[in-house]
Amino acid sequence: MIVFGLAGLLVLVCFLTPLASALKIPFTLALSAAGALLGYMVHVHGWAPTWVGDYLDTLQAFEVPSDTILVVFLPVLLFEAAMAMNVRRLINDIAPIMLLAVVAVFICTLFVGWGVSLISTQNLATCLLMGAIVATTDPAAVVGIFKEVGAPKRLTTIVEGESLLNDAAAIALYSVLLVIVSRDGLIHWNLGHLLTNFLTLLLGGAAAGYVIGRIACSAFSLLRGWPTAEISLSVATAYIAYIVPEHYLGVSGVVSTVVAGLVISTVGRTRMTSSTFYAMSESWHQLGFWASSLIFLFAAMMIPRLLADVTWDNVFVVLTMMLAALLARIVTVFGLMPAVTAAVGTKVSKAYKIVICWGGLRGALSLALALSVTEHQLLSDEISEFVAIGATGFVLGTLLVNGLTLRPLIKLLGLDKLSEGEQALRDQAVVVATAILQQETEKMAVDEQISRQARQKISQVFEQSIQEVQRDQTTQLADTDRLKLGLTILARREFEMLFNSLRDQGIDSGTADHLLGFAEAMEDGAKEKGQQGYMSAMERSLHYPWHFRLVLRLHYSIGMPRWLGRKLSQRFVMLIVMRWVTRRLIGFSDAQLTSLVGETVAQELQDVLRKRLARVEQSLHALRLQYPKYAEWLEQTYLGRAARGLERARYRQMLDNSLISGEVYDALVQELEKRWAFLDTNPLLDVELSPTGLMQQVPVLRDLPADRISPLAKRLKPRLALPNERVLRSGPHQQSMFFVASGAVSVLLPDSTHVELGSGEFFGELQLLGHDTGQFEVRSLGYTKLLELSARDFKAALEHDAQLRQTIETVASQRFKALQTWRAQQQAIQDSQNENASQKDGAETGKKLAASPVPEDINVGKSHPAGAEESVKDAPDDPNRQVR
Numbered sequence: 001m002i003v004f005g006l007a008g009l010l011v012l013v014c015f016l017t018p019l020a021s022a023l024k025i026p027f028t029l030a031l032s033a034a035g036a037l038l039g040y041m042v043h044v045h046g047w048a049p050t051w052v053g054d055y056l057d058t059l060q061a062f063e064v065p066s067d068t069i070l071v072v073f074l075p076v077l078l079f080e081a082a083m084a085m086n087v088r089r090l091i092n093d094i095a096p097i098m099l100l101a102v103v104a105v106f107i108c109t110l111f112v113g114w115g116v117s118l119i120s121t122q123n124l125a126t127c128l129l130m131g132a133i134v135a136t137t138d139p140a141a142v143v144g145i146f147k148e149v150g151a152p153k154r155l156t157t158i159v160e161g162e163s164l165l166n167d168a169a170a171i172a173l174y175s176v177l178l179v180i181v182s183r184d185g186l187i188h189w190n191l192g193h194l195l196t197n198f199l200t201l202l203l204g205g206a207a208a209g210y211v212i213g214r215i216a217c218s219a220f221s222l223l224r225g226w227p228t229a230e231i232s233l234s235v236a237t238a239y240i241a242y243i244v245p246e247h248y249l250g251v252s253g254v255v256s257t258v259v260a261g262l263v264i265s266t267v268g269r270t271r272m273t274s275s276t277f278y279a280m281s282e283s284w285h286q287l288g289f290w291a292s293s294l295i296f297l298f299a300a301m302m303i304p305r306l307l308a309d310v311t312w313d314n315v316f317v318v319l320t321m322m323l324a325a326l327l328a329r330i331v332t333v334f335g336l337m338p339a340v341t342a343a344v345g346t347k348v349s350k351a352y353k354i355v356i357c358w359g360g361l362r363g364a365l366s367l368a369l370a371l372s373v374t375e376h377q378l379l380s381d382e383i384s385e386f387v388a389i390g391a392t393g394f395v396l397g398t399l400l401v402n403g404l405t406l407r408p409l410i411k412l413l414g415l416d417k418l419s420e421g422e423q424a425l426r427d428q429a430v431v432v433a434t435a436i437l438q439q440e441t442e443k444m445a446v447d448e449q450i451s452r453q454a455r456q457k458i459s460q461v462f463e464q465s466i467q468e469v470q471r472d473q474t475t476q477l478a479d480t481d482r483l484k485l486g487l488t489i490l491a492r493r494e495f496e497m498l499f500n501s502l503r504d505q506g507i508d509s510g511t512a513d514h515l516l517g518f519a520e521a522m523e524d525g526a527k528e529k530g531q532q533g534y535m536s537a538m539e540r541s542l543h544y545p546w547h548f549r550l551v552l553r554l555h556y557s558i559g560m561p562r563w564l565g566r567k568l569s570q571r572f573v574m575l576i577v578m579r580w581v582t583r584r585l586i587g588f589s590d591a592q593l594t595s596l597v598g599e600t601v602a603q604e605l606q607d608v609l610r611k612r613l614a615r616v617e618q619s620l621h622a623l624r625l626q627y628p629k630y631a632e633w634l635e636q637t638y639l640g641r642a643a644r645g646l647e648r649a650r651y652r653q654m655l656d657n658s659l660i661s662g663e664v665y666d667a668l669v670q671e672l673e674k675r676w677a678f679l680d681t682n683p684l685l686d687v688e689l690s691p692t693g694l695m696q697q698v699p700v701l702r703d704l705p706a707d708r709i710s711p712l713a714k715r716l717k718p719r720l721a722l723p724n725e726r727v728l729r730s731g732p733h734q735q736s737m738f739f740v741a742s743g744a745v746s747v748l749l750p751d752s753t754h755v756e757l758g759s760g761e762f763f764g765e766l767q768l769l770g771h772d773t774g775q776f777e778v779r780s781l782g783y784t785k786l787l788e789l790s791a792r793d794f795k796a797a798l799e800h801d802a803q804l805r806q807t808i809e810t811v812a813s814q815r816f817k818a819l820q821t822w823r824a825q826q827q828a829i830q831d832s833q834n835e836n837a838s839q840k841d842g843a844e845t846g847k848k849l850a851a852s853p854v855p856e857d858i859n860v861g862k863s864h865p866a867g868a869e870e871s872v873k874d875a876p877d878d879p880n881r882q883v884r
Contacts, residue, residue, distance in 0.1 A: 005058040013293040026403040028296055032396060035300020042301070059301065067375070069298065069368050071242070073291040075257050077365065079238035080288030081164050082261025083281060086517075090161050090262070097158055099336055101165035105173060108135040108328040115324035116317055116390070125181050126383050132174040133369045133391045134325060136167050159356065164258060167365055171254040172201040174369060182378035204251030206259045212241045213263025220271035225673075227276040231283050234264060266513075299367035303392060310389060317386075318393035322401070325394070329357045351413040359406055366395050430465065438462040482601040484530040486593055490605065491523035491534070493588055494581055501577075507641070511573050515541075515581075531608060538612050541578070542619055544571075544722065556719055564720060568623070568783075569630070575620040576634055582613045622723045626743065626783040637679055644676040691716045694741035694787050699760050700807045701739060701787075708801055715793035721745070721780035728764050728778040735791045737764035743784030748777040751822070756781065765808050768794050771816050774823075 012034060020030040042056045090097065112131030117124045176197040216237040223229045241260035246253030268277070333353050370391035374384050438459060445455045495516060502512040518541040525533025544552075548567045555564045586609045594602040624631040648669065655665040691713040695701040704712065716739075721727050727738065727745060738745075739762045747755040747763060757763055763778055768791050789797065798805040 001054070001058040004055065008055055008059075009294065009297055010290070013290075013297070024407055026399060026406075028292075029399040029403045031293060031296035032300045032303070032399055035297040036303045038297070039301035039304040067372070069295060070372055071239075073295050074254070074365070074368060075238045075242040076287050076291040077295070078164075078167060078254060078257045079234075079241075079261040080284045080291070081167070082258045083234075083265050083284045084288075085160060085164055085262065085265060086157065087262050087266040090157065094161075097161035097165060099339060100158065100162040100332060102169045103336065104162065104328070104332040105132070105135045105166050105169040107332055108325055109170075109173060111324040111328035111331075112321050115320050119320055120313075120317055120386075122383070122386055125177060126387065129174065129177040129181050129373075130321070130387045130390050131324075132170055132177055133373070133387065134321060134366055134394045135170040135173070136365045137163050168205075168252070168255040168258045169202065171365075171369070172205070172252045173198055175201060175252065178373075178376070181383065182376065201252040202255055204249065205245055205253065205255030208245040208249055208251055209241050209256035209259030210263055212237065212244070212256065213260035214267070216260070216264060217267045217271050220268055224272055227272075227279055230272050230276055231280045234268075234280055234284070235287075237264065295368050299371055299392075302371065303396070309385075310393070314389050314393065317390050318397055321390060321394045322397050325398075326357065333357050351415055354413065355406070355410060355415065358402055358409055366391060370395070434462050434465050479598075479601055479604075480530060482597040483604055484526055486589075486597045486601055486605045487526035487531060487534040487608070488523055489593065489596075490585055490589065490609070491519050491526055494585060495519040495523070497581055497584065498577075507577055508573070510570065511577055514574060515577060531604075534608065535611075538615075542615055552720070552722070556717075561718075568627075572620075572623055572627070572630065572634055575616055575623065576638060579613065579616045579620060580638070582609055582616060585609055586613070619723075622782040640676060640679045644672065644679065647672055691718055691787065694718055694739075694785055697741040697759060697785075698739045698762075698787065700762070700804065704801060704804060712797060712801070712804075715789060715797060717788040717790075719786045719788050721784040721786055723780060723782050725780045726777060727780055727784075727786065730767060730774065730776045736788050737762060737768055737794055738778075739787040739789070741785040741787055744781045745778050745784060746781055748779070750774045750776065751826070762808070762811075765794075765812050766816060766819075769809070769812055771812070771819075774819070 013031070016030045016034055017027060020027040023030070038056075038059060042059050109128055109131035112134060113124060113128035116122070116127040116130065120127065179197075216233060219233060220230055223233060237260060238257060242253040242257045244253075245251045245256040272280075333356050370388050373379065373391070374388045376384060379387075441458060441462070442455065444450075445458070498507070498512055498515050498519060501507045502516075507515075518537065521537040521540065522534050525537040527533070529536070548571070551563045551567050555561065586606060589602060589605045589609060593605060597605070651660070651665055651668045651672070654660045655662065660668070692709070695709060695713060695716065701709075701712070719738075721743070728736070740757055740759055742759050744756055744758045745763065747757060749755060798808070
């Protein structure tokens with residue numbers, strides 16, 4: 001009968017989903033109403049048939065302790081939310097998300113707790129406990145509406161990330177407050193104690209979850225190829241991550257579960273095939289749906305009993321809680337959102353802020369915590385009843401008031417309407433699509449020998465659609481708007497291509513994650529700033545990320561060639577995939593977008609894509625020149641993955657056409673996986689940065705005596721310089737010289753001219769020898785391998801190696817002489833310019849004196865030497881005098 005009862009609840013959940021969609025109400029509100037109705041019916045069912053009565057008796061006999069709800073359903077709920085989260089986007093926006101999540105939890109708890117304490121007889125700790133319970137938000141309704149109205153993805157990410165992390169923060173705070181409220185002597189607590197315990201639970205849980213998640217990811221590698229085992233392990237991990245930290249380590253199991261889910265979502269997908277990860281994600285989506293639905297039903301079935309003894313004082317408390325929570329939300333969104341806008345770079349309009357404030361619905365988690373309070377043995381009945389009624393009433397209040405008015409608010413703010421540009425694009429799309437469909441339908445009718453009368457009727461429908469659009473069309477889309485929309489379409493198409501390639505195992509998941517994020521950034525940039533935003537996001541995709549530069553710095557300081565090789569290989573793969581995507585986007589734009597945005601804008605889109613392709617080719621060319629064998633292997637892998645995908649698709653097509661049986665298909669796929677297994681092994685890019693090996697590429701070092709090569713190799717530090725990276729700059733901080741093992745560098749001289757130094761040459765020795773070199777700058781022209789010699793080791797090397805000292809001093813002497821000659825020439829030119837300027841000033845003065853009226857009492861001949869007027873007058877026009 002228990003199984004019968006659960007099956008009936010699942011049937012009810014299935015039909016509530018389309019019902020809530022048809023009524024346009026939050027699904028959680030439909031669950032609450034159905035659960036409350038069931039809770040009432042189980043006590044009054046004398047009218048029902050036998051099987052209905054038995055079913056209601058079964059529901060009445062259900063005794064689901066709150067601990068069972070928390071232990072069975074809560075890990076699934078949290079783990080599923082973490083698995084569905086895009087961790088890369090979460091990390092990119094971690095500062096504003098943490099700001100809105102953790103800080104918002106404290107603000108809501110303080111506002112609600114302080115507000116309720118003013119109007120009730122309960123102490124502040126109890127009121128704060130109730131505030132922590134209702135501090136968690138359910139983003140489902142708001143995120144769903146954001147997706148409908150086309151809000152920026154980063155804004156949606158912030159709302160989802162805030163909800164995920166504030167769940168963990170609120171439950172950690174709830175756990176601390178529960179201990180305070182349940183112990184004897186409530187007066188002996190303070191804010192410092194509260195914060196200390198909160199941080200201990202939070203940080204300890206995060207560390208435990210990370211370790212458990214990494215262990216699970218290592219286990220996934222051992223189970224690769226067994227999808228059912230991998231999915232089962234993920235389910236076990238969710239419960240282990242919750243129970244072990246909570247029961248054995250004394251830290252937050254909730255935070256641990258969230259972090260473990262995030263780790264598996266990020267690292268785990270690289271330990272399993274993309275098809276397995278996709279199946280696991282779908283499985284967790286289903287599990288999360290069951291967990292949230294059943295929690296709501298179980299909790300809602302207790303509403304009649306919980307609210308049976310409600311008084312007007314309880315109603316007043318609930319109203320106060322709703323007002324305080326709304327004020328806290330306003331302070332969070334309107335007070336902290338400017339910082340979010342600055343960090344994210346996405347403009348959050350006032351309309352969106354209002355929706356975020358009003359859309360603070362509470363969900364299954366708040367109900368589960370409210371139920372757990374009712375069964376807590378260390379709480380008095382008065383406290384349990386007060387907290388449970390207040391929290392339950394608050395959840396129902398947000399669902400009824402906020403949930404039912406959210407869509408009307410969206411409509412009132414105009415967020416559900418298309419902009420003028422989008423309306424014009426819609427009209428253009430209707431015209432283009434209708435014309436094409438009309439031609440295809442006519443061709444099909446001729447092939448199928450359909451009667452003329454039937455063909456005319458269908459053709460009239462198409463023509464009527466075009467006429468209606470043309471009649472109602474009031475806005476002509478400007479070229480700038482067409483370009484913006486065209487770039488948005490290209491970014492979406494790129495996202496789709498990358499996702500399909502990931503699904504078909506054309507690219508690995510790590511590369512796909514990064515490129516999918518860049519595609520989303522380009523879409524958001526195109527929506528907000530058009531071509532400028534799209535190109536800005538595109539340029540960011542070609543920049544070296546912070547973690548690459550971190551690994552490069554670690555290599556400079558302590559030498560880590562393996563990490564550096566891994567990062568370079570990842571960049572190599574990304575550039576090849578970006579080239580592949582950009583080339584196909586050019587073809588897509590030419591074939592699909594011309595009729596939609598017009599020839600002029602389509603040509604501009606082509607120009608943008610060609611510029612992007614040129615930038616990718618430029619970045620790829622530098623790597624290809626430095627590592628030609630690895631580039632060849634990558635191209636082989638790319639072609640092999642494409643061939644594997646085509647072969648798998650062909651077998652699938654044969655199965656769909658009943659040419660082969662399912663058993664034959666499985667055998668063919670297994671053979672295919674074995675045959676192409678080498679494509680999934682990524683060899684590490686060898687950056688070849690051993691000092692001894694690089695010395696063989698520098699003649700001045702290679703020709704040293706054998707007994708001096710090894711000691712000098714210990715002094716030389718290998719270094720890989722990136723394209724256009726500044727390697728050296730003159731100044732007091734210059735403490736090294738460099739040998740170019742491979743590649744080339746460009747030296748910017750004081751006269752703004754460039755000198756290129758290639759393999760085997762060195763630079764930076766002049767200043768170490770004490771010469772005044774003036775200002776210069778050295779930048780790498782590609783991926784250049786250098787050997788760095790510090791000032792101290794430079795002096796030691798010159799003292800022990802006469803041959804090396806002689807070579808370096810000879811080259812340094814020639815360079816310094818050339819520098820002195822250049823300085824002498826510059827000084828001569830400067831002296832000549834100064835002399836010309838002085839002569840010009842004298843000539844101007846003479847002209848002014850000659851033009852001025854001369855008083856009669858002044859004797860010009862006595863005041864100036866003879867011939868002075870002629871020399872001053874003629875000097876500016878005398879070319880020989882100017883040269884001298």
